[in-house]
Amino acid sequence: MDEECPLDRQAVSAEWERVRVDFHRLLTEASHADLSRPTDGTRWTNEQLLFHMLFGYMLVRILLSLVGVFTRLPGAIGRTFARLLDAADQPFHVVNYVTSVLGTLYFNRRRMGAKMDRTLSALHRRLDREDETTLRHGMPYPPRWDPYFQGWMTRADLYRYPTQHYDFHRAQLTLGAEHH
Secondary structure (H helix, E strand, C coil), rough: CCCCCCCCCHHHHHHHHHHHHHHHHHHHHHHHHHCCCCCCCCCCCCHHHHHHHHHHHHHHHHHHHHHHHHCCCCCCHHHHHHHHHHHHHHHHHHHHHHHHHHHHHHHCCHHHHHHHHHHHHHHHHHHHCCCCCHHHHHEEEHHHHCCCCCEEEEEEEEHHHHHHHHHHHHHHHHHHHHHC
8 A cells, every 4th residue: 555545445345345244144144042152262152242343343433533532632642541541451341341241132133234234334434534634643542452453543544443353253253053
């Protein structure tokens, strides 16, 4: 990628479409027993992990707004905010876990697919409005919160983040006949 374009929009759109199709397929093909089964490497069930994967995309909408706010503030405020969040990584992980457990009470298998569609559509609309300058805007992030968070992330990084997160957790699902 050259200096003029911080984000390959077509590649991001293709990734999101791949995820959308995969997510719907997972929801359609999973049995109740599949969704209730524990995942590989997390404390969540498959249904809870699917919500967590969806939540990564939902979260990006919020994070993009935060970049808009912190871009206007002195850099020291963003750095301090990120350090405070990083110091609170243990409570964050508890909240992160509980959010996905509770999230499936409403966004269960019948609602998750539609929520993914609405979330991706909203991200597409937002990405379409971004210019090359705003894609370079960024802020400090707490790297201990997520393996795909970096100490500094731009809006372009945030548009790529949820698919990295999705693909990582996709490998932890225990859906299908091979996991019975």
